[in-house]
Amino acid sequence: MIAQPAPKRDVLARRDSIVAGLRALLPETGVIAEALRLKPYETDGLSAYRQVPLAVVLPETTEQVAAVMAFCHREGVRVVPRGAGTSLSGGALPMEDSVVVGLMRMNRILDIDYADRCAVVQAGVTNIGITQAVQGRGFFYAPDPSSQLACMIGGNVNMNSGGAHCLRYGVTANNLLGLKVVTVEGEVLEIGGAHMDAAGYDWLGLLTGSEGQLVVVTEVTVRILRGPEGARAMLAAFDSNEIAGACVDSIIASGIIPVALEFMDRPAIHACEAFAHAGYPLDAEAMLIIEVEGSVAEQDDLLEKISQICRKFDPISLKISQSAEESLAIWKGRKGAFGAVGRISPDYLCMDGTIPTSRLPEVLRRIGEMSMSYNLQVANIFHAGDGNLHPLIMFDANDPASFEKAEHFGADILRLCVEVGGCLTGEHGVGVEKRDLMGVQFSETELEQMRRVKSAFDPGWLLNPSKVFPLKADAA
Amino acid sequence: MTDRLEPADEAALARLVGEAHAEGTPLLVCGNASKLGMLRPVQAARTLSARALSGIGLYSPAELILAAGAGTPLAEVAAAVAAKGQHIIAEPPDFSALLGGGAQTLGGAVAANLSGPRRVAWGAMRDHVMGVRAVNGIGETIHSGGRVLKNVTGLDLCKLLAGSHGTLAVLSEITLKVLPAPERRATLVLRGLAPERAVAALAAALGSPYAVSGAAHLPAAQAARVPALAWLGGAVTLARIEDFASSVAYRSGRLRADLAAFGAAEMLDDAASQVAWAAVRDALPLAAEAGAVWRVSVRPSAGPAVARAVAEAFDAAWFFDWGGGLVWVAGPATEAAHDAVCAAARAAGGTWMLLRAPEALRAAVAVIPPEAPALAAITRRVKAAFDPKGILNPGRMFAGI
Ligand SMILES: Cc1cc2nc3c(=O)[nH]c(=O)nc-3n(C[C@H](O)[C@H](O)[C@H](O)COP(=O)(O)OP(=O)(O)OC[C@H]3O[C@@H](n4cnc5c(N)ncnc54)[C@H](O)[C@@H]3O)c2cc1C
Numbered sequence: 001m002i003a004q005p006a007p008k009r010d011v012l013a014r015r016d017s018i019v020a021g022l023r024a025l026l027p028e029t030g031v032i033a034e035a036l037r038l039k040p041y042e043t044d045g046l047s048a049y050r051q052v053p054l055a056v057v058l059p060e061t062t063e064q065v066a067a068v069m070a071f072c073h074r075e076g077v078r079v080v081p082r083g084a085g086t087s088l089s090g091g092a093l094p095m096e097d098s099v100v101v102g103l104m105r106m107n108r109i110l111d112i113d114y115a116d117r118c119a120v121v122q123a124g125v126t127n128i129g130i131t132q133a134v135q136g137r138g139f140f141y142a143p144d145p146s147s148q149l150a151c152m153i154g155g156n157v158n159m160n161s162g163g164a165h166c167l168r169y170g171v172t173a174n175n176l177l178g179l180k181v182v183t184v185e186g187e188v189l190e191i192g193g194a195h196m197d198a199a200g201y202d203w204l205g206l207l208t209g210s211e212g213q214l215v216v217v218t219e220v221t222v223r224i225l226r227g228p229e230g231a232r233a234m235l236a237a238f239d240s241n242e243i244a245g246a247c248v249d250s251i252i253a254s255g256i257i258p259v260a261l262e263f264m265d266r267p268a269i270h271a272c273e274a275f276a277h278a279g280y281p282l283d284a285e286a287m288l289i290i291e292v293e294g295s296v297a298e299q300d301d302l303l304e305k306i307s308q309i310c311r312k313f314d315p316i317s318l319k320i321s322q323s324a325e326e327s328l329a330i331w332k333g334r335k336g337a338f339g340a341v342g343r344i345s346p347d348y349l350c351m352d353g354t355i356p357t358s359r360l361p362e363v364l365r366r367i368g369e370m371s372m373s374y375n376l377q378v379a380n381i382f383h384a385g386d387g388n389l390h391p392l393i394m395f396d397a398n399d400p401a402s403f404e405k406a407e408h409f410g411a412d413i414l415r416l417c418v419e420v421g422g423c424l425t426g427e428h429g430v431g432v433e434k435r436d437l438m439g440v441q442f443s444e445t446e447l448e449q450m451r452r453v454k455s456a457f458d459p460g461w462l463l464n465p466s467k468v469f470p471l472k473a474d475a476a
Numbered sequence: 477m478t479d480r481l482e483p484a485d486e487a488a489l490a491r492l493v494g495e496a497h498a499e500g501t502p503l504l505v506c507g508n509a510s511k512l513g514m515l516r517p518v519q520a521a522r523t524l525s526a527r528a529l530s531g532i533g534l535y536s537p538a539e540l541i542l543a544a545g546a547g548t549p550l551a552e553v554a555a556a557v558a559a560k561g562q563h564i565i566a567e568p569p570d571f572s573a574l575l576g577g578g579a580q581t582l583g584g585a586v587a588a589n590l591s592g593p594r595r596v597a598w599g600a601m602r603d604h605v606m607g608v609r610a611v612n613g614i615g616e617t618i619h620s621g622g623r624v625l626k627n628v629t630g631l632d633l634c635k636l637l638a639g640s641h642g643t644l645a646v647l648s649e650i651t652l653k654v655l656p657a658p659e660r661r662a663t664l665v666l667r668g669l670a671p672e673r674a675v676a677a678l679a680a681a682l683g684s685p686y687a688v689s690g691a692a693h694l695p696a697a698q699a700a701r702v703p704a705l706a707w708l709g710g711a712v713t714l715a716r717i718e719d720f721a722s723s724v725a726y727r728s729g730r731l732r733a734d735l736a737a738f739g740a741a742e743m744l745d746d747a748a749s750q751v752a753w754a755a756v757r758d759a760l761p762l763a764a765e766a767g768a769v770w771r772v773s774v775r776p777s778a779g780p781a782v783a784r785a786v787a788e789a790f791d792a793a794w795f796f797d798w799g800g801g802l803v804w805v806a807g808p809a810t811e812a813a814h815d816a817v818c819a820a821a822r823a824a825g826g827t828w829m830l831l832r833a834p835e836a837l838r839a840a841v842a843v844i845p846p847e848a849p850a851l852a853a854i855t856r857r858v859k860a861a862f863d864p865k866g867i868l869n870p871g872r873m874f875a876g877i
Pocket of ligand 1: 045080082084085086088090091123145146150155158160161163164215216217
């Protein structure tokens with residue numbers, strides 16, 4: 001278990017007056033302080049870690065957020081911003097002395113502008129909610145994390161979330177134009193707008209992926225894109241991870257960038273097939289799902305080119321979807337991967353390192369060896385085009401020793417990712433989970449540089465405490 | 477110490493900056509100094525150039541990744557990736573015609589975060605910076621990001637340093653994402669449209685499913701300056717499609733039909749497209765104008781209002797890139813003209829950059845928009861977080877910072 005620092009005693013002692021102060025700022029239902037009703041906010045997608053906060057506030061406007069922030073700043077109370085709480089790294093984990101600022105009631109779409117291809121939405125709008133609002137006109141919001149039904153744009157901005165299609169469309173950072181944010185002192189700032197590129201420092205770029213460390217985001221201006229004429233998937237299965245990896249390299253080297261290029265290893269294929277009955281080849285060691293876009297003729301053309309490349313690697317099966325339904329079936333297993341693994345083992349840790357794609361076979365081999373020595377099963381799902389690896393480590397939560405082992409196994413995988421030239425996290429963020437591993441990727445000088453940037457926004461270190469940065473300076 | 481420092485490696489760079497920090501000596505930080513004519517003039521006793529930190533250290537085409545010293549000439553990077561059928565995604569402009577400087581370095585292009593026509597569809601230079609190594613104003617070497625395409629570990633200092641014009645740290649190495657270059661390009665040209673109509677046509681093109689990767693409009697006088705466009709005789713509105721040859725043929729045909737309401741489109745072939753878009757990218761239609769040049773960034777539909785406002789205020793030459801979202805303006809190098817550009821940008825909710833002007837004007841006016849007080853305070857604190865003594869390019873972006 002990762003250690004959390006002790007709460008501030010003086011804040012806990014002032015709990016009643018702090019809650020009363022918050023109640024004066026918000027509507028009746030906007031403040032939660034009863035133990036039972038605080039329970040749902042005690043954890044996020046990393047459910048092994050739990051802590052009931054001091055209070056939860058649910059503001060409905062930027063002004064209310066600003067009032068809460070100014071109040072907490074004056075009172076020296078720590079604040080944990082929260083969207084849907086789907087973070088897999090414990091990014092939204094409360095502390096006992098903290099106030100959770102939940103953005104879920106700020107769920108309105110404020111403006112949609114098709115001519116300028118942007119939309120202004122509040123932080124609590126779900127990821128899918130943006131696409132749903134614009135798809136009638138053939139538009140979509142590109143980043144599509146698997147959690148998109150639940151996760152909110154404010155959370156996406158703070159995690160710089162990716163999705164299956166970021167090989168073509170980029171991650172959250174590449175799809176934003178502006179933000180409205182509240183500083184720790186309660187000042188409202190406008191960053192960017194409906195235009196492209198900042199003239200001064202790139203605050204938009206810095207705040208994206210800042211994991212609630214710098215500001216609270218209340219509004220987001222996103223780019224919306226016109227969708228392609230159509231999309232279609234194919235499936236290619238191979239005898240070994242090496243061969244599948246070489247095939248990925250060959251596709252990219254040919255000049256084709258598919259919109260999605262997903263890799264599953266044998267355990268992942270088996271788990272997903274048992275769950276989704278998608279027709280995955282059970283005799284394969286590795287499988288690729290490849291998706292292309294365009295008119296039907298363009299899809300045919302690209303899928304044929306890709307098939308020709310795949311054939312050079314002696315695939316044990318090659319299946320080109322002939323219809324939208326078949327594409328859906330091919331995706332069904334992949335999209336249900338977490339649920340599928342959940343059926344085999346109710347408890348699993350979803351890791352999230354990135355590696356140079358050329359190192360894939362070696363990394364999968366070494367993860368296999370670790371799996372043997374830890375005696376824990378692992379299934380690997382991989383955004384192959386961009387090197388983002390998701391090993392799902394299965395364990396038994398009823399057995400503390402098993403969880404302990406799973407955490408060590410995960411840490412070993414992440415160290416391996418850094419060792420081969422990659423990083424600790426490609427899209428899930430550092431949060432609590434990887435906080436103490438930051439020294440593997442960054443020198444103390446570099447961590448200090450980042451801490452000074454954090455201090456420039458949050459001099460008292462009140463925002464989202466004990467995440468991202470190894471604890472030491474956090475206590476300051 | 478001489479007045480011109482050109483460290484041969486990163487360790488020497490760190491040592492020199494560390495010494496300057498200890499002495500409190502301001503440094504003019506540059507690559508090949510090709511962009512010195514931009515933004516505010518820097519008062520510094522010494523010049524620190526990263527040009528000797530040159531060379532491509534890593535290029536892995538199958539991983540879409542290239543890393544090179546900040547001093548590597550951008551043309552060398554472009555040639556290396558072109559040899560493998562790839563390209564630099566953001567299509568960074570070359571302002572040698574506009575500013576009269578020499579060949580730019582990779583570090584300069586990243587530090588200025590300047591992007592060309594493809595920006596409208598594929599993102600800015602900063603979107604493709606996957607990693608940086610740099611020396612901060614204390615002389616400490618730091619890295620951010622890495623050599624992989626997806627990385628959210630820690631604060632994204634890559635984006636902060638891209639576009640910081642050497643005021644926070646001296647870039648020593650940059651890792652870029654690259655992509656396969658298109659097999660073919662084609663450009664649809666609509667003729668004789670007024671600015672509002674042109675921007676509406678470009679919005680339709682960019683809002684089509686055909687992956688338009690460039691969207692510009694040049695009034696007659698500016699089009700006449702571009703050989704590939706002059707023969708069309710009049711204002712031109714351009715929409716580019718880049719992809720495999722078969723896709724380009726199909727999509728440009730479909731787009732042409734979709735845009736029929738805006739007139740019958742001419743078609744530029746691959747070669748003519750390359751010439752035309754290089755001209756748009758480098759602002760060649762304005763390079764021959766005397767006086768000042770501004771880049772104004774606004775929501776695309778506001779481009780025509782900006783053009784109208786500046787044309788009413790002074791004898792302005794202008795054209796649009798980014799579907800109307802980037803308004804290039806040339807006019808007299810006077811404070812009155814500058815104020816008019818700023819007012820037009822502000823009225824449209826956008827930003828400006830004074831890209832070219834005599835030093836006196838650049839020293840006297842806000843070359844980029846001043847920030848609101850609360851944000852300006854953060855700017856000062858972040859500057860101090862990297863460069864506590866203010867020795868790196870002091871005053872380049874904002875007076876006194
Ligand atoms: C089943 C499942 C699948 C997933 N798939 C993906 C995937 O494909 N790709 C991917 O990238 N991630 C994925 N995730 C992770 C997660 O969904 C993303 O990180 C998501 O962006 C979190 O959004 P949220 O609204 O739930 O934010 P939360 O979990 O509530 O918060 C995330 C972080 O952002 C901060 N935060 C939230 N809102 C704000 C705000 N308004 N202002 C300031 N800080 C804020 C929080 O403090 C926290 O640090 C998955 C998670 C699950 C459970």
